[in-house]
Amino acid sequence: MSFINPLSDEGKQIVREDGGDLDRIFDVNDDIIDAVNSITAQEISDDAYIPKSYVDLVIKRVEWYVDKKSDPKYNHKKYAFLFYPEIAKFDVIAFYILCQAVGIKYGPNSRESRAVSELQGQIIENRLEELYERDRLEIVEKIMNTLIVQDRIKWTSLADLLSSKKISLQDLVLKDGNVILDQEDFMEYFGDVVKLQQPERMYNVFIGNRIKELIMIKMIMQNTENYIKNVHEIAGREVEPNATLLKIAEEVADALSKEIRYYGGGDGGGDVEASPLNVEKFPPCIRKALDGIKSGGRNEVIVLFLTPFLSYARLYPSVFMRNTTLKVSDVDADLKITQNEILPMIYDSADRCSPPLFDDQPQEKININAKLGFGMNDNLNLQHEGETTWYTPMSCEKVKLNMPNLCKPDKTCKGITNPLSYYNRKMREK
Numbered sequence: 001m002s003f004i005n006p007l008s009d010e011g012k013q014i015v016r017e018d019g020g021d022l023d024r025i026f027d028v029n030d031d032i033i034d035a036v037n038s039i040t041a042q043e044i045s046d047d048a049y050i051p052k053s054y055v056d057l058v059i060k061r062v063e064w065y066v067d068k069k070s071d072p073k074y075n076h077k078k079y080a081f082l083f084y085p086e087i088a089k090f091d092v093i094a095f096y097i098l099c100q101a102v103g104i105k106y107g108p109n110s111r112e113s114r115a116v117s118e119l120q121g122q123i124i125e126n127r128l129e130e131l132y133e134r135d136r137l138e139i140v141e142k143i144m145n146t147l148i149v150q151d152r153i154k155w156t157s158l159a160d161l162l163s164s165k166k167i168s169l170q171d172l173v174l175k176d177g178n179v180i181l182d183q184e185d186f187m188e189y190f191g192d193v194v195k196l197q198q199p200e201r202m203y204n205v206f207i208g209n210r211i212k213e214l215i216m217i218k219m220i221m222q223n224t225e226n227y228i229k230n231v232h233e234i235a236g237r238e239v240e241p242n243a244t245l246l247k248i249a250e251e252v253a254d255a256l257s258k259e260i261r262y263y264g265g266g267d268g269g270g271d272v273e274a275s276p277l278n279v280e281k282f283p284p285c286i287r288k289a290l291d292g293i294k295s296g297g298r299n300e301v302i303v304l305f306l307t308p309f310l311s312y313a314r315l316y317p318s319v320f321m322r323n324t325t326l327k328v329s330d331v332d333a334d335l336k337i338t339q340n341e342i343l344p345m346i347y348d349s350a351d352r353c354s355p356p357l358f359d360d361q362p363q364e365k366i367n368i369n370a371k372l373g374f375g376m377n378d379n380l381n382l383q384h385e386g387e388t389t390w391y392t393p394m395s396c397e398k399v400k401l402n403m404p405n406l407c408k409p410d411k412t413c414k415g416i417t418n419p420l421s422y423y424n425r426k427m428r429e430k
């Protein structure tokens with residue numbers, strides 16, 4: 001059970017018995033090496049694939065998360081050991097070391113903390129996929145019983161998950177304020193209504209194991225964040241934070257920054273690097289938008305057209321070549337580029353509109369934040385990131401349809417379907 005939920009009583013027991021000695025977590029640990037080597041699915045051709053210590057295991061967890069998300073050459077066999085219970089005991093301890101390191105150094109609202117929570121959610125999903133269906137149902141049931149003790153779950157008891165947008169009300173089937181998860185409850189409440197439609201089938205369509213698993217995973221993620229917050233608060237009361245954990249936190253941040261290199265760096269084999277914006281390489285439509293809009297449609301041009309283009313062109317120009325959704329902070333961790341380079345350009349263009357956009361519509365600044373993925377909020381705040389999605393740049397087809405005055409194609413526009421592809425093409429020519 002602790003392999004899926006390290007915060008369970010069983011997980012805490014493991015840490016109490018085996019995880020106390022922080023002085024030895026950098027040491028080579030033969031038990032970890034033997035456990036990993038015993039997993040037949042594990043690629044062992046390169047010694048570097050095998051974690052040698054608890055700290056190695058912590059970093060490998062982070063590297064898996066980054067590689068899986070970002071590396072086009074991701075090799076699952078390199079990390080197969082993460083999904084086999086042979087390493088369960090060591091993995092639980094590595095989880096606590098990771099949370100404590102990040103909690104002490106970066107705190108609960110950091111990019112590192114969000115990455116640890118996401119990482120844990122994804123590890124659980126992958127571990128469940130390794131199980132036979134019956135075992136999977138059983139373990140989810142068992143863990144749910146420990147996470148939710150009352151018979152009937154009021155939707156208000158999931159307030160944390162709802163307010164942090166980990167689940168949405170649309171994911172849930174509700175009756176009289178109760179969240180319906182079990183087949184028995186579904187039959188009791190809806191059996192009559194759906195009897196012509198085979199109630200069991202309907203239960204599987206609307207709820208089944210899918211919703212239970214979703215809630216379980218999101219609850220463990222939320223508990224992970226709460227644990228990190230707790231560690232941070234306790235560390236704040238200490239005179240000196242633990243130096244070993246601070247060192248590990250830096251290694252974790254280094255491993256996470258590899259993600260930025262994948263998207264922003266030059267190792268993408270033909271991808272365009274993230275680099276300061278070069279206005280001379282912009283397509284005609286964007287250059288026209290930068291000059292400000294003198295007639296109608298200011299909001300649409302600044303908020304829906306310019307904001308996604310400038311942010312992706314600066315931070316993640318290869319978005320259409322890679323099939324991976326990112327957040328702004330995945331590539332601009334402290335949001336400095338966004339604050340210092342991207343927003344000023346958008347605001348300048350808004351000021352060049354006639355009349356200046358924010359003079360009569362200051363709320364459009366909030367809409368710009370929303371299009372960057374930070375929800376309907378006044379400021380770009382990491383805590384709100386993910387409340388909306390980071391809008392991808394509009395296609396040429398949509399530009400031609402909705403803002404035909406902007407599209408004045410030149411010879412590079414031939415065969416181009418998106419202004420961002422135009423920019424990338426031009427940047428590659430340099």
Ligand code: SF4
Nearest residue numbers: 283285396407413419
């Ligand atoms: S064809 Fe596309 S890139 Fe070229 S000006 Fe028109 S919208 Fe812009």
